[in-house]
Amino acid sequence: AQSVTQLDSHVSVSEGTPVLLRCNYSSSYSPSLFWYVQHPNKGLQLLLKYTSAATLVKGINGFEAEFKKSETSFHLTKPSAHMSDAAEYFCVVSEGYGGSQGNLIFGKGTKLSVKP
Amino acid sequence: NAGVTQTPKFQVLKTGQSMTLQCAQDMNHNSMYWYRQDPGMGLRLIYYSASEGTTDKGEVPNGYNVSRLNKREFSLRLESAAPSQTSVYFCASWDPWDSYKDGYTFGSGTRLTVV
Numbered sequence: 001a002q003s004v005t006q007l008d009s010h011v012s013v014s015e016g017t018p019v020l021l022r023c024n025y026s027s028s029y030s031p032s033l034f035w036y037v038q039h040p041n042k043g044l045q046l047l048l049k050y051t052s053a054a055t056l057v058k059g060i061n062g063f064e065a066e067f068k069k070s071e072t073s074f075h076l077t078k079p080s081a082h083m084s085d086a087a088e089y090f091c092v093v094s095e096g097y098g099g100s101q102g103n104l105i106f107g108k109g110t111k112l113s114v115k116p
Numbered sequence: 117n118a119g120v121t122q123t124p125k126f127q128v129l130k131t132g133q134s135m136t137l138q139c140a141q142d143m144n145h146n147s148m149y150w151y152r153q154d155p156g157m158g159l160r161l162i163y164y165s166a167s168e169g170t171t172d173k174g175e176v177p178n179g180y181n182v183s184r185l186n187k188r189e190f191s192l193r194l195e196s197a198a199p200s201q202t203s204v205y206f207c208a209s210w211d212p213w214d215s216y217k218d219g220y221t222f223g224s225g226t227r228l229t230v231v
Contacts, residue, residue: 009156034220043224044159044206078227103149103174104208104220108159 002027002093006107014115018061019078021110023091025070032075032094033063034104039087047089050074062083086114118142122207122223129197129230137192137226139207143223147210148190149174150182153225154202159206165190197230204228 007022017033025031049058055067065076074091091107120141129135141148146167151159161174165184179195179201190209194201207223 011225044222103161103164104151104159105159106151108156108158 001033002095003092004093004105004107006091008108008110009108010111010113012113013081015083016072016080017062019081019112021091021112022073023074023076023107025074025093027092027093028059029095033065033067034092035059035063035074036092037075037087037098038109040110044090047076062101065069066087066110081112081114083114083116086112088112091094120209120221122149122205122226124226125224127229129194129228131198131230133197134193134195135197135230137205137207138189138201139191139223140189141207141221143187143209143211143221145185145209145211146187147209148184149220150180150192150216151206151208152176154203162192171229174198179204183192192204198213198229199229202228203231 003026005024008045025086030052033050036044037047038044047063048057048065050057050067053077058064063078067074088111090109093105095103123138129224149164151161152162153159160176162176162180163171163182165171168187171182171184183191205226208220210220
């Protein structure tokens with residue numbers, strides 16, 4: 001069974017400093033991995049996705065993530081935080097085969113706070 | 117605009133009442149999903165429909181039923197609402213043949229409170 005663990009429930013950074021949101025996954029097959037962002041009282045927006053192409057994936061708003069199979073990790077980073085980055089971030093794995101293909105397994109979320 | 121439309125956006129129910137959450141997509145996607153979001157729990161899959169005419173249970177199906185009315189519409193029914201079903205509900209759609217082109221498309225959510 002596939003699963004996702006987000007290692008921090010809450011991360012706080014100062015504006016202009018780097019952001020690191022950590023995610024480990026468990027998968028029996030070659031996974032597809034995603035990061036979604038949710039701003040307060042809003043829906044979910046796709047930040048980036050990994051689907052077995054390049055291991056370093058660039059997304060919107062300056063975010064990127066690196067797929068490391070040996071570490072079963074897919075950490076999300078950004079060089080310089082902006083106030084508008086304050087939101088909740090979800091790491092997500094997709095089951096790749098069988099009748100449940102396409103089902104998304106969500107991590108529990110990391111709430112990012114950005115201090116001025 | 118193409119996407120996933122959920123109705124209603126907000127709803128308050130009394131314990132024991134029933135209601136149906138509606139979801140429609142206009143992207144000709146085969147697969148549709150219902151998730152619930154609770155604080156600290158992420159999103160959990162309630163039911164999904166891999167294609168028109170099929171439905172399957174997800175992680176937390178108890179207390180819910182679904183209907184895949186046609187390719188566009190996938191409804192979620194609460195027969196006898198309970199306070200534990202207070203949550204934000206998201207509908208999503210996806211198609212395997214899109215090959216993860218833009219990820220999964222989510223609706224804007226229904227905020228349900230059961231008192």
